[in-house]
Amino acid sequence: MRIDLRSDTATRPTARMRQAMADAEVGDDGFGEDPTVNLLQERCAEAVGKEAAVYVASGTMANQLAMLVLARPGHRVVCGQGAHVATKEAGASALLGGLSFTQLATTTGEIPAEVLSAALNDGGPPVDLIVVENTHQSCGGYPWRPEALAGLRAGADAARVPVYMDGARIFNAAVATGVPVRAYTDSVSALMFCLSKSLGAPVGSVVCGPASFVGEVRERKLQLGGGWRQAGVLAAAGLVALEEAPGRLHEDHATAQQLATGMASISPEVTDPDAVRTNIVFADPSPLGASAQQVAARLKEAGVLCKAGRTRLRLVTHRDISPADIEQCLAAWSAVAKQYTARSRAVA
Missing domain, CATH: 3.40.640.10 (Type I PLP-dependent aspartate aminotransferase-like (Major domain))
Structure with a gap:
């Protein structure tokens, strides 16, 4: 994948x-x-x-x-x-x-x-x-x-x-x-x-x-x-x-909303679905106890590529991304989030 x-x-x-x-x-x-x-x-x-x-x-x-x-x-x-x-x-x-x-x-x-x-x-x-x-x-x-x-x-x-x-x-x-x-x-x-x-x-x-x-x-x-x-x-x-393309861009906005809503459901406070108006999702993984670079590296291992900035992840939907792809992304996010949540609990 x-x-x-x-x-x-x-x-x-x-x-x-x-x-x-x-x-x-x-x-x-x-x-x-x-x-x-x-x-x-x-x-x-x-x-x-x-x-x-x-x-x-x-x-x-x-x-x-x-x-x-x-x-x-x-x-x-x-x-x-x-x-x-x-x-x-x-x-x-x-x-x-x-x-x-x-x-x-x-x-x-x-x-x-x-x-x-x-x-x-x-x-x-x-x-x-x-x-x-x-x-x-x-x-x-x-x-x-x-x-x-x-x-x-x-x-x-x-x-x-x-x-x-x-x-x-x-x-x-x-x-x-x-x-x-x-x-x-x-x-x-x-x-x-x-x-x-x-x-x-x-x-x-x-x-x-x-x-x-x-x-x-x-x-x-x-x-x-x-x-x-x-x-x-x-x-x-x-x-x-x-x-x-202009006539289908609403599809990319919908997959971005699907992604943001799913991520927020799995990891509250990581992203705000209400702030997603078009095809760009920003996520702050600090509530997981991890940096943007760390989470991006783990997602890459799972087959999901995103950009890591200083504190945020950027995920952009487009024509080649389907709702089924988003579900796979959310499964990868869930697995990575659980890893970091478990680590945080162990340290605590």
């Missing part, structure tokens, strides 16, 4: 994706001549209500390219606490763009207007950009409320600072809140979303926004060696993902 809950990037291409990849019409994307890439870009821009889009290798690359265009070296980017751009990507932003970040305290990823206003007027280096992450991964995959995002945009407009969305899992947010994707994207100047996370394509993300902005992003992409050449073989899978 091998059940991979480390990330929703773990999905394998479907049979339809593989066929589309084999049949893809291709050209040289470095010259803008790959028809399948061009079609993917058009469809992605249309899906989020923006003028244009550009297909790139990863979410990190998408964010970095966008920030190179929207923020100047030596200036700041404001974002929510724990945002991907300010944590996992901080080194890249310092190296490529000379940027620093101000992270604003948040338990959901949302940034209240008054908190934003204080950050924009704190006397620090100029703020060129506000980045919102939706869903906010480190806050348990929490989806922004559309009205909260609209309120933040109003404050940003008053300060003449653009808002960019790291929308890696924007479709999860829309499904969880029951709103169209454009209920979010109309409140941001530009955004990216991943094809290779919850949508299940093997490779790639897209940066979307005004045509002039996307043109600059495309230029930076080529400057950084991101010319795809015959990338239609990858874009073809992205087209399938964009068409098929």
Whole structure:
């Protein structure tokens, strides 16, 4: 048994994706001549209500390219606490763009207007950009409320600072809140979303926004060696993902809830099912008397893969995870929890 809950990037291409990849019409994307890439870009821009889009290798690359265009070296980017751009990507932003970040305290990823206003007027280096992450991964995959995002945009407009969305899992947010994707994207100047996370394509993300902005992003992409050449073989899978995946994301949310509810039943206080809104479950194994690293190692021995942070485990559901897989995960969790509970009692 091998059940991979480390990330929703773990999905394998479907049979339809593989066929589309084999049949893809291709050209040289470095010259803008790959028809399948061009079609993917058009469809992605249309899906989020923006003028244009550009297909790139990863979410990190998408964010970095966008920030190179929207923020100047030596200036700041404001974002929510724990945002991907300010944590996992901080080194890249310092190296490529000379940027620093101000992270604003948040338990959901949302940034209240008054908190934003204080950050924009704190006397620090100029703020060129506000980045919102939706869903906010480190806050348990929490989806922004559309009205909260609209309120933040109003404050940003008053300060003449653009808002960019790291929308890696924007479709999860829309499904969880029951709103169209454009209920979010109309409140941001530009955004990216991943094809290779919850949508299940093997490779790639897209940066979307005004045509002039996307043109600059495309230029930076080529400057950084991101010319795809015959990338239609990858874009073809992205087209399938964009068409098929949004309508089934509720299934991943259901398996995440199944997992969180089961874990909480076995080990109370380890996780809170009410905090699970999309496809991400965080668990704190300290009530078992064990560290996240220890429990992740034991689960791996049982065939369940998850990510261990400093104090928490992260488990992410996706297309390749079924309810039956979750039951096997819970059986593995129960066995590991019993081991540590027995040890704690013996020590006591």
